[in-house]
Amino acid sequence: MAREVNIPVNVKEIKQLIKLMVDNGLTELDIESGTMKVALKRGPGGEPVVAYPAQQEQADRPKAQAGGLPDRQAGGKPKGNSKPTEALLEIKSPMVGTFYTAASPDSEPYVQAGDHIAGDSVVCIIEAMKVMNEIKAECSGTIAEVCVNNAQPVEFGQVLFRVRP
């Protein structure tokens, strides 16, 4: 449903928008509502370059189309980088070590693409300082992608699996 939003025209509010962009690492911000449009673009040096607000349109111009705030969350808080089109969950490494797909070289891998997993399913082993740690999924769904290879070193936070919820 289209929302009427107050488009800022004064310098103070534009400065606030600029700070919003800087704080969130954005290079472009477009806001359109009703008869007003503001477009802000940051230059390559990271300095915000303000584009002029569109002139006041005729009073009988149609109201803002649905989704006048393009793809932004309600409340005017812009998102960061675009997400992949499919909302996949990520299982990230909780530690530093070496990733193994199976309990031992002769065993079957714990999981493969297409397998269903639950929160307490063991998905892999990460070995550190000669200790084999079983890593649990902590989420449910289907394994969409195995992102690392067997015996590959992994860092903290590295994406190990993508899961379709």
Added chain:
Amino acid sequence: MFSRIMVANRGEVALRIIRACKELGVETVAVFSEADRDASYLHLANERICIGEASPADSYLNIPRIIAAAEIGDVEAIHPGYGFLAENPHFAEVCRDCKIEFIGPGTEAMRALGDKIRAKQLARSARVPMAPDSDGVVEGVEQAVQIAARIGYPVAIKAAAGGGGRGIRFAHNEATLKTVFKQAQSEAEAAFGDGRCYMEKCIEDFRHVEVQLLGDQHGRIVHLHERECSVQRRRQKLIEETPAGRLDPDLREEMCSAAVRLAKEVGYHSAGTVEFILDRGNNFYFMEVNTRIQVEHPITEMVTGEDLVKWQLRIASGERLTLDQKDIVQRGTSIECRINAEDPANDFRPSPGRVEALVVPGGLGVRWDSHVYQGYNIPPMYDSLIGKLIVHRPTRQEAIAVARRALEEFVIYPNQTTIPLCREILAHERFVNSQWDTTYIEREMLDS
């Protein structure tokens, strides 16, 4: 020489270590927390490994994660920098047990000198002058009172496991001592897991003079002269210089020799610093030993021409110290100003956040050691050091002039820094006349 080492630290000192390694042809693996992910110095390392969340306990203080990273990074040694695990003998022991060399002194020397009571006993054996003290642990209040009667008030009650200005309480009379002694014990227990305390006569308005040492694994130890670190705010150094001002050459020689004796007594190798208190009567007393490279090491490098971090790497890889004591001379004067992201108008509260504008000074005799660049986001959960401004000129007068000029050029926005305070101190008559002592700032310069 090692072919590949890990830098188990962050920020300014991580960059310092990476630079020395590059020049020696040693590959580096840098660890980082999630808060440091975007730091550009990481790109100077050959490999970067994320070891955990922002909190130091989950990252830079996390021994299992650091060792795990060292294993997957396939390194031969770890340089711990300063702070974090640099003076942790358990960490040094774990490294060596995992067949990874720890770039620092031996584990036993670290243990001995890290325990401040044992360190004093070693200093006593090495005939290093000591302030009147309890000569060991003080068990209870009654003993504390007896000791204070012997050594005289005011007294300092210090934690055996403390150091670096932490875990110290004072008493100017018996009544205060009785109240404060038990508090000191419980605070020490809470902060360090070790409630043992000792006592020393409190020397008021003292100067802090320290001696830089290098020792190899073949028994050779040399000193690289002294540094004066009397410009402090709440026991944290702010401005350091070498040579120390108004120091009699014989006194300087005595202090340096005492430091070397102590290092030999404990079988020390790698870089280390022996800290002394100098009272108004020019008597010096042992304070403590820091078993690591120090923040202010660059001023020693400037006057002696020696790269201390490279020496640490050489020594750790087993090479011999090829420096002759007689060849280590001080040329000129070097001064360092620590530029911290702190707000002097708000009790020096940290001033983290994005550095929107940064313009760093240059010119003859100016060295800037820093990991910070324009656009860098200073994280709030680590120390507030932005960088060290180091100057070096043939005379002290010129060095002060260069430091003042360089600080005037310095632009950093919008973070608040210690630059204005440093400028004030460098222009101060007392500083120019080398009459500073360690509590002057609190006593005379700060309002509240």
